[in-house]
Amino acid sequence: MINKKIANILYEIGDLLELQGVAFKPRAYTRAARKIESMKEDLLDYYEEGNLQDIEGIGRAIEDKIIEIIETGDLEYLHKLYEEIPKGLIDVMRVPDIGPKKAKKLYDELGVEDLEGLRDKAEKGEIAKLKGFGERTEEKILKGIEMLEAVSGRHLMHEMIPLAEEIIQYVREHADKIETCGSLRRWQETIGDIDILATGDGQAIMDSLVDFPNVEEVLARGETKTSVRLIGGIQADVRVVDGKSFGAALQYFTGSKEHNVRLRQYAIDKGYKLNEYGLFHKDSEERIAGETEEVIYETLGMAWIPPELREDHGEIDAALEGKLPELLTMKDIKGDLQMHSNWSDGRNTIEEMVREAENMGYGYIAITDHSQGLTIANGLTAKELEERMEEIEHVREKTDVKILNGIEVDIKKDGSLDMDIDVLEDLDIVLGAVHSNFAMDANEQTSRIKDAFSTGIIDIFAHPTGRKIGEREPYAVNLNEIIGAAVDHNVAMEINASPVRLDLDTLNSRQAMEAGAKISIGTDAHDIQHLGFMKYGVGVARRAWLESEDVINTYSFERLKKFLEGRKNG
DNA sequence: GCCGTTTTCGGCCCGACTGTTTTCAGTCG
Numbered sequence: 001m002i003n004k005k006i007a008n009i010l011y012e013i014g015d016l017l018e019l020q021g022v023a024f025k026p027r028a029y030t031r032a033a034r035k036i037e038s039m040k041e042d043l044l045d046y047y048e049e050g051n052l053q054d055i056e057g058i059g060r061a062i063e064d065k066i067i068e069i070i071e072t073g074d075l076e077y078l079h080k081l082y083e084e085i086p087k088g089l090i091d092v093m094r095v096p097d098i099g100p101k102k103a104k105k106l107y108d109e110l111g112v113e114d115l116e117g118l119r120d121k122a123e124k125g126e127i128a129k130l131k132g133f134g135e136r137t138e139e140k141i142l143k144g145i146e147m148l149e150a151v152s153g154r155h156l157m158h159e160m161i162p163l164a165e166e167i168i169q170y171v172r173e174h175a176d177k178i179e180t181c182g183s184l185r186r187w188q189e190t191i192g193d194i195d196i197l198a199t200g201d202g203q204a205i206m207d208s209l210v211d212f213p214n215v216e217e218v219l220a221r222g223e224t225k226t227s228v229r230l231i232g233g234i235q236a237d238v239r240v241v242d243g244k245s246f247g248a249a250l251q252y253f254t255g256s257k258e259h260n261v262r263l264r265q266y267a268i269d270k271g272y273k274l275n276e277y278g279l280f281h282k283d284s285e286e287r288i289a290g291e292t293e294e295v296i297y298e299t300l301g302m303a304w305i306p307p308e309l310r311e312d313h314g315e316i317d318a319a320l321e322g323k324l325p326e327l328l329t330m331k332d333i334k335g336d337l338q339m340h341s342n343w344s345d346g347r348n349t350i351e352e353m354v355r356e357a358e359n360m361g362y363g364y365i366a367i368t369d370h371s372q373g374l375t376i377a378n379g380l381t382a383k384e385l386e387e388r389m390e391e392i393e394h395v396r397e398k399t400d401v402k403i404l405n406g407i408e409v410d411i412k413k414d415g416s417l418d419m420d421i422d423v424l425e426d427l428d429i430v431l432g433a434v435h436s437n438f439a440m441d442a443n444e445q446t447s448r449i450k451d452a453f454s455t456g457i458i459d460i461f462a463h464p465t466g467r468k469i470g471e472r473e474p475y476a477v478n479l480n481e482i483i484g485a486a487v488d489h490n491v492a493m494e495i496n497a498s499p500v501r502l503d504l505d506t507l508n509s510r511q512a513m514e515a516g517a518k519i520s521i522g523t524d525a526h527d528i529q530h531l532g533f534m535k536y537g538v539g540v541a542r543r544a545w546l547e548s549e550d551v552i553n554t555y556s557f558e559r560l561k562k563f564l565e566g567r568k569n570g
Numbered sequence: 571g572c573c574g575t576t577t578t579c580g581g582c583c584c585g586a587c588t589g590t591t592t593t594c595a596g597t598c599g
Contacts, residue, residue, distance in 0.1 A: 017571095024582060028571035059572050097588085099597050134590060375585060376599050435599075436586070 002044055004214070005231050006069055007037040009078060010062070015090045016081040018100040032057040038529065044070065088114025095144035096472060097137065105130065119145050143473075151470035154190035155234060157536050158499035163214070164194045167236060170212050171196075174204035177246055181253040185307045187539030189502045190469060193235040197250055202240040209238050245277045247292035252276035258312035259305075266316060267300060274300075308542040325545045330538050332548040334555065335364035336531060338408065338431055338462060338494065338522025343388045344369035345377035347527040350388075350403070351395045356528040358401055364557045366404035366429045367392065368462075368522075373410045373418035374435055380407070382423045402557050404428040404564075408462055413437045415451025417458075424457045429564055431494070431522075432458035434475070438466055442476040449482055453489045459564055460520045461486060463496040463503045471500065479508060483515045490566070492518040492552050495544075497537025498530070509544035518563075519551045 010033035018026040035057045036043060046052045047070050052063040069075050085107075091114060092103045106112040109130060110121050118141065121127050128138045164180045172178055175198040179185070182195035198205055206226045210218055219227040219235070227237045241249040252260060252275065267274040273282050278290025279299055289295040297304045302319035306327055309315040318324045339353055340346035346353070350367055357365045369388070370379035380388065385407065392405050406429035410418035417424065417432065424430050432452050440448065452458060464482065465474035486493050493512045496503045501524065504512060512519060521537035523530050541551060548554040552563055 025571050027582070028573095031572080057572070061571055097597065101596055132590065132595070136589060140589095374599080376583065378583080439588080 001042050002070065002213075003036050003039060003042065006043060006066055007033040008232060009069060009075055010036065010065075012090070013065075013078060013081065015093065015100075016078075016085050019085050019089055019093070019104055020081075021100065021104065028057070029062070032062050038527070086113040088117070091115050091148070092118050094148055094471075095141055096147075097140050097144065102133075105132070115145055115148065147473060148470065151190055153233075154192050154470075155232075156190060156469060156499045157184075157187070157502075157539070158533065159232070160184055160191040160194060160234070163230065163234065164196065164236075166214075167194065167196060167209070167212060167238075171198070171205050171208045171238070174208060175200035175240075176243065179250060181250055182255060185254050186256065186310060187308050187536075187543055189505065189540070193237060195253055196236065196238045197246070197253055198238065198240050199243045199246050200240065205238065205240055209236075241276075243291065244287070245290045247294070247296055248274070248278045248290040249276045251293045251296055254307050254310065256311050259310035259315070262312050262316050263300070270300060272300070306542065308539065309545065311543075325547050327542045328538060328546050328548045328551055328554065329542075330535055332551070332554040333362075333521065333534055333538065334557070335362045335366070335402075335553050335560070336523050336525070336534060337366040337404070337406075337429065337460060337520050337553050338368050338496070339365060339525040339531065340369050340377075340408075341367055341388075343367075343384065343391075344374075344379055345526060350391055351398070352528055353525070353531070354395055354399050354401050354403060356531050358399060360531060360534075362401060364402035364404060364560065366406040366431075366522075368406040368408040368429070368431050371407055371409045371418040373412065379410070379418070382420065385423065385427075406430065408433050409458075410435050411449065411452040413440075413448065415448040417452060417455060421455060421457055429459050430457050431460045431462045432491075433462035434466055438472070438475040440475070442478055445475055446478040446481050449477065450485045453485045453491055456489065458489070458491050460492045460494050460522070462494045462522065463501050463524070464493055465503050465505075465508065467503050467505075468500050469502065474503070479511070480515075483512045483517050486512070486517045487515060490518070492520040495519055495521045495537045495540050497521055497523045497533040497535075497540070499533060499536050502536065502540050504540070504544075506540050506543040509540055509546065513544060513546055513550050519546060520553055521551055522553075 010029045014026040014029035014033065035055060046055060052058055052066055065075055065077060089103050089107055092098060092112060093100060110126055112118050112121055122138050122141045127133050127141060128135045164184055168178055178196065178198040180195065181197050183191050184194060202223050206221060209226050209228060210221065214230045215228045216231055217229040219229055225237060225239045227235060229235050264274045271282050273280045278287040279296050280287050289299045294304045303322060303324055305315050305319050341350045341353055342348060370377040372379045372381045389405055392403050396403055405427050407427055408431040409424065411432050411434050412418055467474035483493065493504060495509055509519060521541060523533040525531045552560060555563065
């Protein structure tokens, strides 16, 4: 699909115009880009029909630009913008607390053109001297650069998984077996590149990969390995191996490195040699296994280890002892306990959300619009909650999916809730969340949240650390204490499945589970497509060794109700 | 640049926080 490429260009234009201080136009471009990105239909179809302007947010000017991109593969206007503004300034704007104005000022007055230049000036203390900046800002900039670098070159799951699936679809006909491996197969929260392993007609597989529409550049092209760079700078490697080695190669290329080191060491101790071609007797070099992963692990005397666990975090010992967890799967998920409708900042109606939940085979969902204090998200007042209730009642008559009447109530600075308790008591489910004052010190933040828990009304603590991958660090908080309080008050800790959040993360989720806290996996969907994020939350849960029993939205509706009500009475 | 129209031009989410100031600009959600 060409949509992604066009959306990216429009986003870029939006950023560049914003840097120039142009009013309103940036928003128009960004809006159009977002719309295009979320469309299921191919823009090419609209182009051919000549009705691009039917798409919301696309008018005369943007239509012309889309046509130019489709017809020439390029856009003159973008080059013109780059004559005025260096490319690296867009990265500078990604640093928290630096927006278009500050980026422009840094460029004009200090000649900062990219992150490297920004770091240089910050380290020299030149930024603090600028009017409007100061020492605190300079420190924050340095920290911000560090965070950006930690994720640079890495991509979020929801970009990579669909892309990997598209590639597999594209080359599949020439392959006997084909699978993703690497961090993608382990569901790591950020992914460096796409690794795909196949058996079959190597020549044909490589030919079709090079042909894949989103390929921008072929980096290497061989018989057994081909690397390409895709739109957005994503690299994909495809390897073709002999069928006899497929399992061994899959095991090797899935990693993690740490897991493989441990496993190979264990193999040596047992008189074997394990490499990407197979499992061999150390002396005779006879191949004992290699076609499937299962036989390799089995031969080593252990259960097959799910890729999500392969981090050398105790999984090999557990596999040897037959004590691997029975990991939660998507099939166990019976509902989604965080989503927003168009009553607050969601894009779809309650009924549309419910229909999609039906398609996903869910038994229940919770509608959890924001509370009044979050004006930006069009948070609801008590009165609006009542009105929304009528709509929920109405939709309930038309579906078998149970609808929990809920809220994501803002936890205010002092730990009180942004809605009267008696209003909250009338709801089926209450999520509590922090949306402001991220910069409090850890003690204050911790007591703020614990105070909110002690109201006894919160069922689920949503996105518990507030982090956004590559955008915002988690706020300072004593998570141990929070988890303890959650156990005491029987509050479920959320794994927010939105791919930019994944919050709790893997380690925190495991920590919460081991402390005896219940977990809720919620997508925080703001439109029907976001309901599909559930798999990313399940990915985190699996990496955290969670079983279905640990997660409340695997419960039957009756059991979930009991959990929610028991909590309220207790 | 887009949209809607009792507006073909005028409005476009807007309040809170932060770090810088010394009354506010810029950023964020």
